[in-house]
Amino acid sequence: MPPPATLSIGDLARRVGISVSAVRFYEARGLVRAIRSEGNQRRFMRSDIRRLSFALIAQRLGLTLAEIEAELSTLPLDQAPSAQDWRAISERMRGALDARIAMLERTRELxxxxxxxxxxxxxxxxxxxxxxxxxxxxxxxxxxxxxxxxxxx
Known part of the structure; x- marks a missing residue:
């Protein structure tokens, strides 16, 4: 049986490992966008699993929410990002991560x-x-x- 085309907010939260309120927070910030069902329930694209997973990883790497929002705003909301989309984000993030690594190394030495x-x-x-x-x-x-x-x- 194929996976459903969309996910409920609870299913999305479970798949990403965050709370439903966190999904609502990220939705309010524009990182994901819900589609409303006929019963007015929030439904999310399966690609939103990747978007929210990226947000969690980026936060752990020290990116601010504004930086994460800026990167995710370059991706299409209505389809899964391509490998080329992710590669472009990776290349843009590389400089910021290198600067953070350099600061951590200076901190360790001093x-x-x-x-x-x-x-x-x-x-x-x-x-x-x-x-x-x-x-x-x-x-x-x-x-x-x-x-x-x-x-x-």
């Missing part, structure tokens, strides 16, 4: 002694950040955010 400059070691900061030079670049952990020790900032 975490024991400095989160640059935040400041965990006032004695060492006299060497690495004299006169609080990092503050001129802005608030927060400047070196972790990508500023360099020798930036004149």
């Amino acid at each position: 975490l024991d002694g400095c989160i640059g400059c935040g400041c965990l070691s006032l004695e060492r900061c006299a060497l690495y950040n004299p006169a609080d030079r990092a503050a001129r670049a802005g608030a927060g952990p400047r070196y972790l955010l990508g500023d360099h020790w020798d930036d004149p900032a």
Whole structure:
């Protein structure tokens, strides 16, 4: 027996592993779109399983909801995305993921002694950040955010 052409909101929630209220939230944000049955029940395309699964994965990778919405807005709502559609999203996401990986690597390297400059070691900061030079670049952990020790900032 072939799978049904559409899914109920409960079936979609179970298939993706989220609550029905989460499906409603994503629907309100435009990530998926319900089709109303004759009985006015929400019905979803099977391709919405992929759209919501992508949203969950992207969130775990650190993408914001706005970034996820922007990527999913490039996909057709009325049919399953093609391999080419997913490849295009992957290519656009690559730069953002590379930047996040670089920040995680900097964090790992600096975490024991400095989160640059935040400041965990006032004695060492006299060497690495004299006169609080990092503050001129802005608030927060400047070196972790990508500023360099020798930036004149």
